[in-house]
Amino acid sequence: MPLTDNFGRSIHDLRISITDRCNYKCVYCRTGTNGAAYAELPFDDYLRMARILVGLGITKIRLTGGEPLLRKGIVEFVRDLAKLRTAAGKKPEIALTTNGHLLAEIAQPLKDAGLDRVTISMDAVDAERFARITRVPNGYESVLAGVRASRQAGLDPVKINCVLLRGFNEDQIANFGRFAREEQVVVRFIEFMPLEEDRVWTPEIVVTLDEIVSRMAEYLPLEEIAHERSETARRYRFSDGVGEIGIIAPVSHPFCGHCSRIRITSDGKLRTCLFSVWDHDLHELMRRGATDEKLIEFIVKVVEKKEERHHIGEPGFVPASRTMVHIGG
Ligand code: SAM
Numbered sequence: 001m002p003l004t005d006n007f008g009r010s011i012h013d014l015r016i017s018i019t020d021r022c023n024y025k026c027v028y029c030r031t032g033t034n035g036a037a038y039a040e041l042p043f044d045d046y047l048r049m050a051r052i053l054v055g056l057g058i059t060k061i062r063l064t065g066g067e068p069l070l071r072k073g074i075v076e077f078v079r080d081l082a083k084l085r086t087a088a089g090k091k092p093e094i095a096l097t098t099n100g101h102l103l104a105e106i107a108q109p110l111k112d113a114g115l116d117r118v119t120i121s122m123d124a125v126d127a128e129r130f131a132r133i134t135r136v137p138n139g140y141e142s143v144l145a146g147v148r149a150s151r152q153a154g155l156d157p158v159k160i161n162c163v164l165l166r167g168f169n170e171d172q173i174a175n176f177g178r179f180a181r182e183e184q185v186v187v188r189f190i191e192f193m194p195l196e197e198d199r200v201w202t203p204e205i206v207v208t209l210d211e212i213v214s215r216m217a218e219y220l221p222l223e224e225i226a227h228e229r230s231e232t233a234r235r236y237r238f239s240d241g242v243g244e245i246g247i248i249a250p251v252s253h254p255f256c257g258h259c260s261r262i263r264i265t266s267d268g269k270l271r272t273c274l275f276s277v278w279d280h281d282l283h284e285l286m287r288r289g290a291t292d293e294k295l296i297e298f299i300v301k302v303v304e305k306k307e308e309r310h311h312i313g314e315p316g317f318v319p320a321s322r323t324m325v326h327i328g329g
Contacts, residue, residue, distance in 0.1 A: 026134055028123075069103060203313050254312075275319075
């Protein structure tokens with residue numbers, strides 16, 4: 001029984017946040033003072049949720065946070081997830097989103113445990129600017145080591161997520177183009193969304209897809225290539241065929257009509273949209289002893305009512321009930 005919502009979208013991507021703690025305080029995400037706001041569950045609880053959801057058609061699981069590498073036991077958790085089987089008898093694809101700070105040591109063990117892919121967040125490719133954005137000194141070298149260790153471990157592809165903010169780091173666009181080619185990674189620019197703790201978002205701060213493409217052309221022109229409908233990023237390659245760039249443009253080119261994602265927060269709430277104004281307490285049901293059948297009934301009903309789309313930038317926009325770090329990006 002594959003999961004489908006009332007708009008006919010089939011749901012096959014699951015993101016699980018395993019903590020909302022983070023060791024970085026990126027200026028566009030955190031206030032700089034807040035720590036964790038929500039509980040963390042034992043891995044066995046996330047595993048049960050994942051098992052049930054894979055039984056309902058989930059084929060891809062992404063671990064995120066907060067910073068997922070802060071959780072001890074993540075390698076064993078990946079190993080357990082890798083034992084799950086989809087309806088087609090395949091291992092679900094397992095991916096990780098991380099700031100990369102602790103990745104160098106653990107990339108190979110994660111790969112050996114069954115991790116397929118990694119996305120590492122970097123909002124600048126120079127050490128000083130990197131420190132200003134993350135508000136953590138000396139992170140750049142650790143993250144770069146994490147990027148290289150991931151490639152060496154055979155995690156493929158290694159993707160880099162970069163959120164651009166006007167007046168802050170849009171001058172890094174060409175440097176990221178160079179970085180993608182030199183390090184053989186896919187760099188994906190993400191339009192800034194109103195999901196930050198400080199509520200500083202304005203449409204003017206967003207560096208849009210069109211602008212990114214034209215600024216990159218000052219370095220080297222990009223050509224668009226085909227992407228899966230449910231993929232968040234539009235894909236581009238450089239005109240000489242070396243290097244790939246992605247652009248995730250939820251603000252200027254929304255892709256909600258093809259959304260295939262649901263999320264579980266660190267405290268076990270099911271969220272059907274980043275911009276949901278409420279969440280659904282799957283863990284509370286489990287805690288009260290619900291059978292798998294009851295949990296399935298709950299999940300199917302919740303997913304049916306997945307939001308049609310977000311309303312970023314529209315009059316009367318209602319902010320999500322949680323900010324990005326407490327949802328799981
Ligand atoms: N700590 C991990 C990391 O840094 O990748 C995982 C969690 S982080 C919230 C996931 C991604 O969301 C990062 O790439 C981050 O840059 C992005 N992000 C955070 N706030 C955002 C916002 N308001 N708009 C767009 N992307 C955002």
